[in-house]
Amino acid sequence: MLKWFLTGKQQSKITDPTMVRKMFRSARIQGVTAMILGYGMYYVMRMTLGVVKKPMIEAGFTPTELGQIGAAMLIAIAVGKCLNGFIADRCNIKKIVPIGLLGAAIVNFILGFSSQYWIFLALWFVNGWFQSMGSAPCIVSLAQWYSKSQLATYYGVFSIAHYIGEGATYFGTAMLVVAFGWHAAFFVPGIACIVLAFIMYRYMYDRPEAYGLPSANEFEGEVLQEKKEKEKTTRDAQLEVIKNPYVWLIALSATCLGIARYSMSSWGVIFLQEYKAYSLVTAGSIMALSPLMGGVGSFFSGIISDKIFKANHALTTIVFGCMMLVGIIGFCYTPAGSPWIDMLWISVFGFGLGVILCFVGGMLAVDLCSRKATGAAMGTIGLLSYGGAAAQDLINGLLMDAAKTVVDGQVIYHFENIMLFWIGAVALMTILIVPTLWAKKVKHNESSNNKNLDEKLQKKTQA
Template sequence: MDASWQQRMARLNRRRWLVWTPLAFAFLASYFHRTATGVVADSLMREFAITRAADLGGLAAVYFYTYAAMQVPAGLLADRFGPRRTILLALAVAALGATLFGLAPNLTVLYCGRFLSSLGVSLIYVNIVKIHAEWFRGREFATMTGLIVVAGSAGFLLAATPLAFFVDRFGWRVSFLAIAAYSLLAAVACWLLVRDRPAAVGLPSIAAVEAREGGGPPLAAAAAEPAPPENGWDSLQKILLNPYTWWPFWASVAVYGVYMAFMGLWAVPYFMQIYGMSRVAASNHILAMAAGTMVGGPLIGLWSDRRATRRLPNLLVSSGFLGVWLLLTVWNGGRPPEWALYPLCFGIGLGMSGVNLNVACGKEVNPPQWTGVVAGIVNSGSFVGAALLQPLFGWVLDRNWGGLAAHGVRIYPLSAYRTAFWCCAVVLALGILFILWIKETGCVNISRRERATGPAGAPQ
């Protein structure tokens, strides 16, 4: 290998982390908005006279409906205009939404702020996936997905105990104004440091790198593909008609939906009402779930890339999630001993980590130049699930409410939570069935082979 090429490779390896780091900080804001309403749930119910759990679930679900709806447009924006410009717009909109939420004088403005925050952050992840495809090798994809989840999960950490302390000291409104300021700072950093592809700074493309290193069939397939149509409609149709696109989508609906129904909204009320915990003590258990996600994300990504398998680690980890969830549901009638709660919460976060492989599963059964659109479609499943299950969880609680309330907030009995837990267990079991139907790719892009032979009708 000549010295000039080695120098360019060294520059590429340094520069890609300079590009990635501000994106990781930007992604933190997305996770913060995902779970913050759970920590301030009682404050919102009291200040805006929200009396039913289903109504609070609806406010939280605005994030997930918006996020899910915007995943395909986010992919089209990433493929057409590039991540740098799209993420700048995303963070500006998210900052405006957080400001409105923090200043909201009534429920209508609160909903508008929630919507705009969700609209902004919904564009970030798919554009990061696009950056991963442009700056990192294919065999590094799942590992990078795990690392970005670690970065995002820092938002979970901030939206747990630190937010609870901050709310108790300064109030929930100041908290959201602070995240608005953070979003603007992240926007400036991304604009200054992020570049859409290595060629923008005179460096070799990842395709050229993989060719030089012996990238093999995935690279050959990418080079043989025609450029995507300008309007993206033809590519979208082909992706939607590919049956293998949908199994990881539905697996994400089920597994991530259950995780966010609990971690993102109802865990803090459950711990406060059933165990009599303070807001800070209850939020500490959110930290345990976030820690499980932060540990599981990179480990399962590294396992998948190193062993060249997607479906098996996804199946094993998600089955572990179901096992931990059943323990939470049946142990002591849905009220496990308090000493067991931290391990259970860590296990829930760890068990959700299989979802991180679903975008890779979708990416590898569709042409590589459509990565942004594919990532948007598959990733939307997670937020469809959360949008459906957060209000459903609240609806089940309302149906089993015993009539007790305190300071304008409904107090739900253990039996109500246990019924909701059982509903979630059924959904998780369905998710595992969907994982069984995911196409095993061996961590390479098989889209050309599938078009040549035709998709099979059963798990491969």
């Protein structure tokens, strides 16, 4: 049964260059589009809890219980993303990603008819395991269909999927809750994603070699890069990832990114409701700007880094980490009753996050590793990133419960310590990236030398 997931055997190469170009173009467009839409809906399947916290508390759940439920999913994602990342380097991505979406959709549909804490805890954990089948395999697919020099740009394009899903959740889910109650926020999107999973399977692809096509590096004329890739096995490439100290430093930074990112997505709405007294729809509309601007930031992240920062992804990350820090400080300390100013600060934070997520979330590590170990690099980053995400749910829930007071029978939540926790995570995330400037400098010099040699080889071939 497990062999069904393995990548297809390498087929005899197609010799017609016109056919090769046509097949590459079609597979790239269809594959990336399917992954953007499909992985965007992955986020709808995981973000619902962040929007419905207040009505769930009113239904009898406590903040601590909601923190435990959220952490259960994120722990499953952390472990599953690591394992699925290493597995994805050997598998047919077309079969992994749609199954993950299908499983998550079925879990959400079932939860739409439940109100029990233990059922939510168990099934939200299962949801997390299915969620772990999305990100790392998608990046493996990108690395299979785009050359090393193109990967940063298309990684950024793909990353808008996060924000399509988050934006749809903040706005669409809030409207569903207001119209039909909080249970509808689970089962309605669940039905839609069951259908989408089958559409995703139809339009995704295995690696190019399984269709008789050359590798992406060969197709783009990056001969030396492809030669280096063929010199090592998948196992050796994955071991290099584990032994690389810079990968682990990036992973620690990703832990802080997971804390900051999921603190805002999971607790931002209730923060605006309780601390700044906004309605659910207003709070959801404000928070929807974060993924909207994040999508813009992600889409242009590769272009910004390549054109403005001369492909120095580490420096790009530091600059936009500072932007995130400014945005979250402004968001936390803007006085209540100023929704337009809150929108400004969350937009600044979201744009910075969109750029950062591409690099700290995987591109910095992937850039330092072989294509054959793309999944391993993403899995390692994912393990610590979602470990941080799980920790924040527990910590935020406990901090919120610990800081509550009861005045005239009304429960009031205080967020001062929570805000410091969020800000500190962003600051530490940015600081941890600084040492990778040196690793990137060495890698950049190697890439420049390879590019020059490839150009010389192409000239000789043409001559």
